Amino acid sequence: MTFFDKIRGEFIDIVEWLDDSRDTLVWRFPRHENEIKMGARLVVRESQVAVFVNEGQIADAFAPGTYTLETRNLPVLSTLKGWKYGFQSPFKAEVYFVSTRQFADFKWGTQNPIMVRDAEFGPVRLRAFGAYAARVIDARALLRELAGTDPQFRTEEVEGYLRQMVVGRLAHALATAGVPLLDLAARQHEMGRRLAEALTADLAGVGIAIPTFTIENISLPPEVERALDKRSQMGIVGDLGQYARFQAAEALENAGGAGEGMGLGVGIAAGQQMAAALAPQNQPDARQGPPPLPDDDPWYLGVDGEQRGPFGEAGLAAAGLTPDALVWRAGMPQWTPARDVPELASLLRGTPPPLPPS
Numbered sequence: 001m002t003f004f005d006k007i008r009g010e011f012i013d014i015v016e017w018l019d020d021s022r023d024t025l026v027w028r029f030p031r032h033e034n035e036i037k038m039g040a041r042l043v044v045r046e047s048q049v050a051v052f053v054n055e056g057q058i059a060d061a062f063a064p065g066t067y068t069l070e071t072r073n074l075p076v077l078s079t080l081k082g083w084k085y086g087f088q089s090p091f092k093a094e095v096y097f098v099s100t101r102q103f104a105d106f107k108w109g110t111q112n113p114i115m116v117r118d119a120e121f122g123p124v125r126l127r128a129f130g131a132y133a134a135r136v137i138d139a140r141a142l143l144r145e146l147a148g149t150d151p152q153f154r155t156e157e158v159e160g161y162l163r164q165m166v167v168g169r170l171a172h173a174l175a176t177a178g179v180p181l182l183d184l185a186a187r188q189h190e191m192g193r194r195l196a197e198a199l200t201a202d203l204a205g206v207g208i209a210i211p212t213f214t215i216e217n218i219s220l221p222p223e224v225e226r227a228l229d230k231r232s233q234m235g236i237v238g239d240l241g242q243y244a245r246f247q248a249a250e251a252l253e254n255a256g257g258a259g260e261g262m263g264l265g266v267g268i269a270a271g272q273q274m275a276a277a278l279a280p281q282n283q284p285d286a287r288q289g290p291p292p293l294p295d296d297d298p299w300y301l302g303v304d305g306e307q308r309g310p311f312g313e314a315g316l317a318a319a320g321l322t323p324d325a326l327v328w329r330a331g332m333p334q335w336t337p338a339r340d341v342p343e344l345a346s347l348l349r350g351t352p353p354p355l356p357p358s
Helices: 003-009 075-081 139-147 156-176 185-202 222-237 240-255 257-278 342-348
Strands: 024-028 041-044 048-054 057-062 065-068 094-099 103-109 114-118 122-136 152-154 213-219 299-303 306-311 326-328
Touching: 024 139, 041 048, 048 139, 057 139, 094 139, 103 156, 114 156, 122 156, 122 185, 139 156, 152 156, 156 185, 185 213
Parallel strands: none
Antiparallel strands: 024 094, 024 152, 041 065, 048 057, 048 094, 103 122, 114 122, 122 213, 299 306, 299 326
């Protein structure tokens, strides 16, 4: 400070702060050698608190209003200085103006995903971001714990500390909320309110409160989002069989003109393939009868020195079974004419005998 600043300071009798920075939490009133004239006027505006510090010790704090600095308005400071009433010489003190307005431009976000356990999807990694507001509720605590003797303490100097507190609280809140993953969006407002209350309690020691806390978005990993999209599409489709028929009909409609025949074949094939792929496997059609019972041990047929088979009993007749034809199946010692096998008698009824030799 120059000599002229010192001389000019002797005539300054108004102690005030007009904030034009929009990001200053604490501002120290500049005064040569911290000398303030007895009888000076102190102007504390709304959203401000003035704190007097004498020899490193907080002496007084003034709420919004206009004050004349004299012994009756400075009882604590007067006791520290040992003044007598009517003492008019300048006194030394540091005056800090603390902004108590709401700073609503703080942003937060999870740098690393938060692992939570969901009852429906199992372990899931979540990311989130949003905004919050902060305000000073205890100017003395803020000076003692964070600002110290900084002549201009800005929000950027405390933002990192606040962000760490926010993310730490958020991870615990998401992990212990017990809210299903698909219901998180509906509970964001309630979770934000609870987080604001918890953070205010955590930051009470440094004189800061969190009046509002907003969760703008909670996101999932891209692969999980794609799986949820597929699940939503299947829910919208509904009956997969009807959807396959619709696709086939749409293919027929789009074919048209010279390619009508080709479109018909492509549409039918596409519909059949999709229906087969989407239909439940190994389930018989309720409109059809039960499948035939499996045959017993298969039969083998000898015709003109050639072995044929294996056949079921129902297929022997069609394969050329005659009374003289040789048959065999497991358990028989050798090839035997069909007329000598009792099990095949029912198949030989009505079979004409062999032609006599010419």
